[in-house]
Amino acid sequence: MAPMKRWAARAGAGAGALVVLAGGVFWFGGGYDRWSTDRALTSACDGVLPADGIRAALGERPLKSFADRSEGGLADPRTSLRVTCGISRDPGENTGKDVGEGSVTVTVNGVPTLDLEDRRYESLYPELRTASLPPAPLGQGWTGVFATSDSGTDTEATTTVLLDCAPDRGDLLVTVAVDVGTNRGDTPVDNPERRTAFARIATDTAANASRRYGCDAELGKPLKTAPLPVNEDEYVAPADAEGTCAGIAARGKTAARAWESDRGTAPYETCVLGDTRGDTTYLAVAHYGPYAEGALHDYVERAGDPDPTETGQRSGVLRNRSYWTTADCPAGAGPAFYTLSTPRDEEKGTKADQAYALATLKTFAERSAKAHGCAAPAEPSGKEAP
Numbered sequence: 001m002a003p004m005k006r007w008a009a010r011a012g013a014g015a016g017a018l019v020v021l022a023g024g025v026f027w028f029g030g031g032y033d034r035w036s037t038d039r040a041l042t043s044a045c046d047g048v049l050p051a052d053g054i055r056a057a058l059g060e061r062p063l064k065s066f067a068d069r070s071e072g073g074l075a076d077p078r079t080s081l082r083v084t085c086g087i088s089r090d091p092g093e094n095t096g097k098d099v100g101e102g103s104v105t106v107t108v109n110g111v112p113t114l115d116l117e118d119r120r121y122e123s124l125y126p127e128l129r130t131a132s133l134p135p136a137p138l139g140q141g142w143t144g145v146f147a148t149s150d151s152g153t154d155t156e157a158t159t160t161v162l163l164d165c166a167p168d169r170g171d172l173l174v175t176v177a178v179d180v181g182t183n184r185g186d187t188p189v190d191n192p193e194r195r196t197a198f199a200r201i202a203t204d205t206a207a208n209a210s211r212r213y214g215c216d217a218e219l220g221k222p223l224k225t226a227p228l229p230v231n232e233d234e235y236v237a238p239a240d241a242e243g244t245c246a247g248i249a250a251r252g253k254t255a256a257r258a259w260e261s262d263r264g265t266a267p268y269e270t271c272v273l274g275d276t277r278g279d280t281t282y283l284a285v286a287h288y289g290p291y292a293e294g295a296l297h298d299y300v301e302r303a304g305d306p307d308p309t310e311t312g313q314r315s316g317v318l319r320n321r322s323y324w325t326t327a328d329c330p331a332g333a334g335p336a337f338y339t340l341s342t343p344r345d346e347e348k349g350t351k352a353d354q355a356y357a358l359a360t361l362k363t364f365a366e367r368s369a370k371a372h373g374c375a376a377p378a379e380p381s382g383k384e385a386p
Contacts, residue, residue, distance in 0.1 A: 040065040045085035045106050048212050050204035054087055056197045057178055058102045062090040067105075074110050074169055074213040081110030081172075081213060102180045104201060108209050111162070111171040111290045112334065124294045126175040128268055129158050132280060134244060136227035137264025138199065141220030142206075145266040146199055148189050148229055155180075157189050159202035159226075162267045162289055163210055163217035167332075172215050173290045176202040192225060199226035227262075232278065235259050244286075245271040247363045251356055254281050263371050267291050271364055282357065284340045284364040288329070288372060292337035299324075299339075309335070314378030323361050327369040327377035336374050338365040354382055 041051040044065040054063070066086045072079035088103035113124045128135070128147055135147030144161040156179045163172040178198040180188050189195045200223050210217045235257040238250040245260035248271065259272040268291045273282040287295045299318050300307050308316060315325035322341040329336050340361040342353075358380040365377040 037063040044068045046070050046083050048205055048208040053201040053204050054104050063087050064090040080114045083108040105177045107175045109173045111173050112293050124297050125290045133230050133259045134261040134270040136229045136261050137266035139264055143265045145268050146226050157198045159199045161202050161206040163215055165215035165217050174202055174206040196226040199223055230259050244269050248360050280343055286368040287337040295337050315381045316383040323380055325365050325377045325380045327374040329374040
């Protein structure tokens with residue numbers, strides 16, 4: 001072989017070795033994991049995810065997307081916008097090291113839902129998973145709520161943000177559930193920095209979604225903190241309630257404790273009443289916007305019952321024996337839907353029981369409606385749907 005050809009061959013072999021070496025450094029040095037994570041974060045959920053926020057929640061570990069799908073559009077008159085995705089830690093190969101479980105599940109929904117027939121057996125919007133106690137209004141200019149649920153092994157923090165889009169464009173509901181477990185020290189939501197990081201994923205996703213889908217909503221302020229929902233020890237006597245339970249009368253040992261959140265602009269509010277042992281006896285819930293639409297769907301349409309509001313009925317008793325009433329809200333917001341359930345069967349029998357339940361629902365609904373700028377709710381009644 002001529003000297004020039006031998007030199008060229010050696011040079012080619014050396015270059016090839018460098019390419020292989022560089023590839024090995026990229027792969028084993030974590031370059032591929034970073035590239036794969038970046039790709040998952042930028043491509044999932046129609047590109048509306050805040051990559052830095054999700055990394056902060058799940059840590060600097062390889063991440064992968066799951067359940068990623070998108071359909072419809074905000075301006076589509078036939079099909080509702082529905083975008084869902086999830087990001088989770090990738091355990092990778094079994095190295096004997098516990099990377100910990102963790103995931104972020106995001107849903108962006110157009111409001112109201114247009115294609116009811118396609119999802120007649122599903123809930124219209126993601127469930128707001130909460131403990132049995134009230135969630136907290138997000139505040140800081142956002143119409144939203146921060147809630148937690150505890151399965152005993154994991155704590156999930158759910159943040160919802162409702163965006164009021166420009167006229168004739170519907171609204172957007174952004175729901176973010178962060179599950180990072182409780183097996184690594186303190187409960188994540190007890191740490192204010194982590195709690196705020198979880199909630200910021202929702203507000204940042206909402207801001208990105210507003211731009212992506214032409215919502216053009218007025219946004220809240222960058223979150224400085226996220227409220228901590230009430231816990232079991234934070235009850236007051238009904239007479240001392242100043243938030244969502246304000247004005248509701250006590251009833252002997254049956255309704256002696258009240259768990260409440262601050263009154264705000266949350267699209268979902270609750271007041272929990274309990275007996276002297278701490279057991280829940282009455283649960284009042286205010287549903288606004290998509291939560292009102294979804295509650296009517298779950299309580300009535302999915303059960304195969306006629307919608308009582310279409311017949312002009314404005315209050316009454318649901319199939320599950322909960323009392324309900326409605327209120328008209330500002331144009332474009334849809335009607336509000338209020339319910340009062342009595343988990344203890346023995347509290348449903350007498351006329352006195354019914355009178356107290358209806359009075360409690362009346363007070364709760366009237367105060368909530370006023371705070372949200374809605375009209376006075378219909379007088380609660382014991383009328384069943386036809």
